[in-house]
Amino acid sequence: MKKVEAVIKPFKLDEVKSALSQIGVQGLTVSEVRGFGRQKGHKEQYRGTEYTVDLVPKVKIEVVVADASAPAVVEAIVRSAKTGEIGDGKIFVSNLEQVVRIRTGEKGEAAV
Amino acid sequence: MRTQGRWVWKLCVVLGVGLASSAAWAVSQTETSASTQSFADMAAKVKETAYNTKFMADTVWTLVTAMLVFFMNLGFACVETGLCRSKNAVNILSKNFIVFAVSTVGYWVLGWGIMFGDGGWFAGTNGLWFVGGKDNSPSYAGTDKAAEALMGAYDGDYDAIAWSTTPLWCKFFFQLVFCGTAATIVSGAVAERIKYKSFIVFSFIMAIFIYPVVGHWIWGGGWAGSGGFLDFAGSTQVHSIGGWAALAGIIILGPRIGKYTADGKVNPIPGHNMGLATIGCFVLWLGWFGFNPGSTMAAAPNDIALICNTTNMAAAVATLTATITTWILMGKPDLGMTLNGCLAGLVAITAPCAFVSVGNSAIIGAVAGVLVVLSVIFWDKVKIDDPVGALSVHLVNGVFGTICVGLFHKDLGLFTSDKGAGQLWTQLKGIGGTAVYVFGLSLLAWTVLKFTMGIRVPAEEEVQGLDLGEHGQEAYPGFQMVQK
Numbered sequence: 001m002k003k004v005e006a007v008i009k010p011f012k013l014d015e016v017k018s019a020l021s022q023i024g025v026q027g028l029t030v031s032e033v034r035g036f037g038r039q040k041g042h043k044e045q046y047r048g049t050e051y052t053v054d055l056v057p058k059v060k061i062e063v064v065v066a067d068a069s070a071p072a073v074v075e076a077i078v079r080s081a082k083t084g085e086i087g088d089g090k091i092f093v094s095n096l097e098q099v100v101r102i103r104t105g106e107k108g109e110a111a112v
Numbered sequence: 113m114r115t116q117g118r119w120v121w122k123l124c125v126v127l128g129v130g131l132a133s134s135a136a137w138a139v140s141q142t143e144t145s146a147s148t149q150s151f152a153d154m155a156a157k158v159k160e161t162a163y164n165t166k167f168m169a170d171t172v173w174t175l176v177t178a179m180l181v182f183f184m185n186l187g188f189a190c191v192e193t194g195l196c197r198s199k200n201a202v203n204i205l206s207k208n209f210i211v212f213a214v215s216t217v218g219y220w221v222l223g224w225g226i227m228f229g230d231g232g233w234f235a236g237t238n239g240l241w242f243v244g245g246k247d248n249s250p251s252y253a254g255t256d257k258a259a260e261a262l263m264g265a266y267d268g269d270y271d272a273i274a275w276s277t278t279p280l281w282c283k284f285f286f287q288l289v290f291c292g293t294a295a296t297i298v299s300g301a302v303a304e305r306i307k308y309k310s311f312i313v314f315s316f317i318m319a320i321f322i323y324p325v326v327g328h329w330i331w332g333g334g335w336a337g338s339g340g341f342l343d344f345a346g347s348t349q350v351h352s353i354g355g356w357a358a359l360a361g362i363i364i365l366g367p368r369i370g371k372y373t374a375d376g377k378v379n380p381i382p383g384h385n386m387g388l389a390t391i392g393c394f395v396l397w398l399g400w401f402g403f404n405p406g407s408t409m410a411a412a413p414n415d416i417a418l419i420c421n422t423t424n425m426a427a428a429v430a431t432l433t434a435t436i437t438t439w440i441l442m443g444k445p446d447l448g449m450t451l452n453g454c455l456a457g458l459v460a461i462t463a464p465c466a467f468v469s470v471g472n473s474a475i476i477g478a479v480a481g482v483l484v485v486l487s488v489i490f491w492d493k494v495k496i497d498d499p500v501g502a503l504s505v506h507l508v509n510g511v512f513g514t515i516c517v518g519l520f521h522k523d524l525g526l527f528t529s530d531k532g533a534g535q536l537w538t539q540l541k542g543i544g545g546t547a548v549y550v551f552g553l554s555l556l557a558w559t560v561l562k563f564t565m566g567i568r569v570p571a572e573e574e575v576q577g578l579d580l581g582e583h584g585q586e587a588y589p590g591f592q593m594v595q596k
Contacts, residue, residue: 044382045380045442045443045444045446046380046381046382046383046446046448047380047446047448047449047452047488047501048438048441048442048446048449048485048488048489048492049378049379049380049492050442051379051380
């Protein structure tokens with residue numbers, strides 16, 4: 001089983017969700033995060049003083065899928081989250097040791 | 113239904129005719145025949161009715177405008193809370209709420225008496241305690257001699273305010289809400305690091321010893337007013353007093369942790385809710401329509417109509433010039449500066465509002481809007497940390513507005529009459545005397561408090577947020593917010 005974590009631009013969330021559901025992904029977790037990569041931050045002002053905001057709001061999506069589905073998930077996210085501008089984000093794919101469905105106690109790929 | 117309606121209507125007509133006839137008959141029984149009643153007596157009765165109507169109108173007007181000024185406490189609470197961080201919201205709301213309760217009690221116990229009691233050049237000496245002096249309000253001292261002769265002269269301990277044809281408790285209530293306004297100005301300047309109990313103690317000092325003494329000078333028969341100093345609704349009396357006390361507090365208190373770095377950099381600490389700040393500013397703008405026109409303490413149609421417009425015009429133009437100024441200086445229009453601009457215009461017009469034309473009020477507002485933006489930037493440059501711009505709005509523009517009386521007064525102004533700079537000089541004297549007394553006494557009070565009960569929260573509490581440290585609660589329980 002693989003966990004696919006994607007940090008994307010917040011306004012792309014709906015598109016990514018649609019793309020994932022179209023390829024059959026049945027569950028995901030979304031969290032609001034802040035971060036920066038090569039995008040760096042931006043300048044803001046408040047009452048006469050300028051300052052830099054380093055941490056830019058992003059959305060992190062986590063999807064757990066069977067090994068075979070991971071490439072399709074990555075491709076769907078790349079396709080739907082891309083704008084071509086700096087700050088589009090990154091995807092991290094990792095191996096999962098165990099997955100459990102709490103309601104039924106199913107383990108492994110049956111729980112995905 | 114319609115037949116029922118017609119029946120009720122007929123009954124009303126019958127009752128009305130019956131009542132009118134009875135009244136006419138009753139009136140005719142009380143008068144002796146026309147030949148024995150003097151014309152002067154009848155004229156006096158008519159005049160008496162007219163004066164009683166004035167009494168009624170003046171009282172209702174004064175009380176309703178006082179309620180609008182009371183409502184300004186909500187405005188201050190919202191502006192200050194919105195412009196500060198969420199971790200301090202409960203504390204700022206608490207300060208703004210409790211300060212009116214403190215002002216009410218302090219002003220009732222002794223403040224009113226010091227301010228309006230008959231006395232000397234410095235303070236009142238009669239009728240000091242609990243608004244308990246001798247008083248036979250209303251008097252018509254402010255109307256005309258004929259009115260005073262007919263209705264009776266004023267005989268009591270509060271001569272300085274006898275000109276207002278309203279009951280004593282109406283005068284007290286109106287003056288009380290002004291005292292409350294001055295006291296609440298301080299809370300924004302000391303926000304995010306002041307100890308709650310020290311603020312409460314200082315507010316009592318403000319309501320009893322600081323505000324009323326100057327009030328006695330300006331409106332209570334003391335040296336400033338008697339010397340010709342003019343401050344219609346309180347640019348000096350309310351706003352600059354709050355401003356000087358705030359400045360003293362900031363100096364003794366010190367800046368917030370993280371506001372200024374050792375190498376001289378200024379770190380902005382953005383407010384957490386611009387919606388609340390904007391609501392507050394609107395509420396203050398509305399409340400000012402009680403603050404300024406209400407200070408006639410009389411339902412004088414021409415005056416109150418003019419004052420509503422000088423007030424509004426200054427606010428509107430100041431809003432525009434503040435926005436333009438910050439747009440030019442910073443590249444984009446900062447909402448906080450726009451809001452401060454509006455308030456600056458209102459503060460600046462508060463002293464001259466009854467004495468200037470609407471055109472001149474636009475000029476006053478225009479300058480006030482620019483002044484407040486430059487002032488906000490200035491105070492940060494000299495490392496005076498004022499989280500909400502209280503100094504720039506109330507102190508700087510309170511002084512400016514007072515000066516404007518000397519410049520734009522329609523009969524006495526340097527620019528608008530041929531009387532020269534005499535009034536301007538009188539204004540400067542009043543500003544100076546107020547500065548010395550208020551700033552001096554406030555510095556003393558804050559210093560004494562600092563070395564007795566302490567005025568600043570510990571550093572860990574300041575970083576964690578005063579809501580938990582001072583009040584043991586959060587403003588937004590359950591919300592995950594990244595704190596700075």
